[in-house]
Amino acid sequence: MALEIPEVVINRLPIYARALAALAEQGETVVSSQALGQALDVTPAQIRKDLSYFGRFGKQGRGYNVPGLLTRLREILGLDRQWHVCVVGVGRLGQAIVEYGGFGPQGFQIVAAFDADPAMVGRRVGGITVRAATELDGFLHNNRVDIGVVAVPAAVAQQVVDQLVKAGIRAILNYAPMTPHVPRDISIRHIDPVIAMQSMTFYIKLAEGGGK
């Protein structure tokens, strides 16, 4: 039943949840699909349709109860629990990820970090001790880890992904500049600022006058 919800819809829910959290912080108790849509540059109909996949959360004539809808969205997305994350690759990028303070408050706890470089192993980064890449399999089998963050060079990203998948990880956040293969039942998202910029340049060019 929940299986036929379009992935685009799921991808928008965290955005809605974030906006609702901001409204809740400002003390707003009620919001219409119109108002929420205005804040997010999304049509009100889209918000209503998206939410309708999960139930009837609004009140005609009034709109949605802000804390109520926020709670429901967090339940739907599973944001009401703690998730265990491991980071593979503790180079410059991996270090920045481990030290970034934005995951913990959102329920994503970094429980381990791995690196193949012996010089990194044993160092403490952002409060955790870097483990050897060889310990990855063992760790994953002995500890619950929900999401693997891949921050290794492109050349070894596929083998790291394979290792994570084989160990039973169901979700991967990929920072490596390549597109790894994953089985269809594994979620993967890509964080790639260069790729993002490379599509914007097309439009800058276009605006500059189509040609050169």
Place this chain on the structure above:
Amino acid sequence: MALEIPEVVINRLPIYARALAALAEQGETVVSSQALGQALDVTPAQIRKDLSYFGRFGKQGRGYNVPGLLTRLREILGLDRQWHVCVVGVGRLGQAIVEYGGFGPQGFQIVAAFDADPAMVGRRVGGITVRAATELDGFLHNNRVDIGVVAVPAAVAQQVVDQLVKAGIRAILNYAPMTPHVPRDISIRHIDPVIAMQSMTFYIKLAEGGGK
């Protein structure tokens, strides 16, 4: 004419270009839509259709010339030139961005960085000197800057975006955890690992057995 090309298509071109660059590096001179699709988990038909918006680059019976198609894609996307980027916000995240070595080799040159914190101003980060946020307008008017990278707290991201847009920036890479408003003729892409994780948790939950 180029105006009706779907944005989804444009967003895929950098992925194709990256895969072609990898093939070229391995010395491959020819690739079929089938082989490229296999490497990228994309259907061959989609690749052919996407490319057909821009011309006829392949040869029946053989496929596409790897360096030739790569060159054409780079031209189409504007990756054959240098782009000037400025970074606003040089906190932890902004520093990591400025120090990240992955932009330069792809033609994205970071030409300036700004921060509102007087303690940051004047420091050198990744080879450039941090400027005061108050200098942003002046700098943008006296120098060509193509892309603005926003790495400030959510609370001030909208005003930074407004400032960039008013100064004539046409493309924004947003790292702030909120959705800023931009006029329709401005490109914006969001880099948000938390949001990415928050949609994957839905599917992890689902796989664990729907309920919980």
Place this chain on the structure above:
DNA sequence: GCCTGTGAAGGATTTCACAGCC
């Protein structure tokens, strides 16, 4: 009067399937 929830319509994107060429 205002706003939700939702079938139905419309639009966009993907996939099919095949003619044409190497």
Place this chain on the structure above:
DNA sequence: GGCTGTGAAATCCTTCACAGGC
């Protein structure tokens, strides 16, 4: 035989528009 380029079909997603409830 293999593969592209592409209309047509199929699918997916968004928007419309309105009945129904507050």
